[in-house]
Amino acid sequence: MAHKNFRKEDFVKDExxxxxxxxxxxxxxxxxxxxxxxxxxxxxxxxxxxxxxRRHNDRIFICWSEPFNGKVIFDE
Known part of the structure; x- marks a missing residue:
């Protein structure tokens, strides 16, 4: 299993x-x-x-009520 880390600064407020x-x-x-x-x-x-x-075109969006540090785990 592979993963990508992300930081709370990477989150953007959904309009x-x-x-x-x-x-x-x-x-x-x-x-x-x-x-x-x-x-x-x-x-x-x-x-x-x-x-x-959420998915849109070739993008995947992970949504949550507040920004957080974390990671997404996926099959390669």
């Missing part, structure tokens, strides 16, 4: 909702069928999230 989103290219993390989103806790450990995942 159409109250959510924040971080964007990935489909070519960098695959189709998105088996994505796992993990949030980094203050102690450095990770916890799984049931984050909303």
């Amino acid at each position: 159409g909702s109250d959510l924040y989103q971080v964007e990935f290219r489909k070519g960098n993390i695959g189709e998105g069928a088996d994505l796992v989103v993990e949030r980094q806790k203050e102690d450095g450990e990770y916890e799984n999230l049931q984050a909303e995942i």
Whole structure:
């Protein structure tokens, strides 16, 4: 399993909702069928999230109510 880290600074406020989103290219993390989103806790450990995942053209957006440091895990 491969992963891509992201930081809370990577999130952008979605104009159409109250959510924040971080964007990935489909070519960098695959189709998105088996994505796992993990949030980094203050102690450095990770916890799984049931984050909303949106797709548009060749982009994948991970959406959450607030920005956070984390990673997305995917099959290569």
